[in-house]
Amino acid sequence: MAEQFTSNGLSIAPGVLESILAQExxxxxxVASVGASKAIDGVAGSGRRRKLGQGIxxxxxxxxIVVTVHLRVYFxxxxxxxxxxxxxxxxxxxxxxxxxxxxxxxxCIDGIAAQTAQP
Numbered sequence: 001m002a003e004q005f006t007s008n009g010l011s012i013a014p015g016v017l018e019s020i021l022a023q024e025x026x027x028x029x030x031v032a033s034v035g036a037s038k039a040i041d042g043v044a045g046s047g048r049r050r051k052l053g054q055g056i057x058x059x060x061x062x063x064x065i066v067v068t069v070h071l072r073v074y075f076x077x078x079x080x081x082x083x084x085x086x087x088x089x090x091x092x093x094x095x096x097x098x099x100x101x102x103x104x105x106x107x108c109i110d111g112i113a114a115q116t117a118q119p
Contacts, residue, residue: 005060007100017098018056024093025056025069028085030077032113035070064103065094072111083107 005012022034035055055070067090073082087105094100 005058007063007098010098012098017058017094018054020097021056021067021069021090021093022054024089025071025086028082028089030073030082031086032072032074061103064101066104066106067094067102068106068108070108070110072113073109074115075112076115079109083109 004014005017025031025034033055057068059066059068069086069090071086073079086107090105091102094102
C-alpha cells in the first residue's frame with residue numbers, strides 16, 4: 001500500500017498494516033516466512049534485510065481491502081490448511097483492529113522450507 005490508509009476517522013501510515021499482518025501470519029503453524037524467497041535470503045552475512053511487511057500488499061477498493069500475501073511454508077504442512085489459517089488471521093486482524101472489510105485475500109505460496117531442529 002503506497003499511500004496512507006484512512007478508515008473510520010483513523011489514519012494509518014504506509015507499511016503499518018503490512019507489518020501488523022506479517023507478525024500475525026508468522027505465528028501460524030506451518031508458515032516459514034512472509035515474503036518471496038530469494039537465493040540471497042539464506043546466505044549468512046549477506047547484509048540484506050527485508051522489512052517485516054514485505055511480501056504483503058494491500059489495495060484499497062472503495063471501503064474494502066484486497067490483500068495479497070507471499071509466503072513460504074514448512075515441508076509437511078498441508079498447503080490448503082495453512083492458506084485457510086492465513087486468510088482467517090488476516091480477516092480477523094483487519095476487521096478487529098481496524099474495522100475494515102476485506103474484499104479478497106490471495107495467498108501465494110512461493111516455496112517450501114525445511115524445518116530445522118530447535119535447540
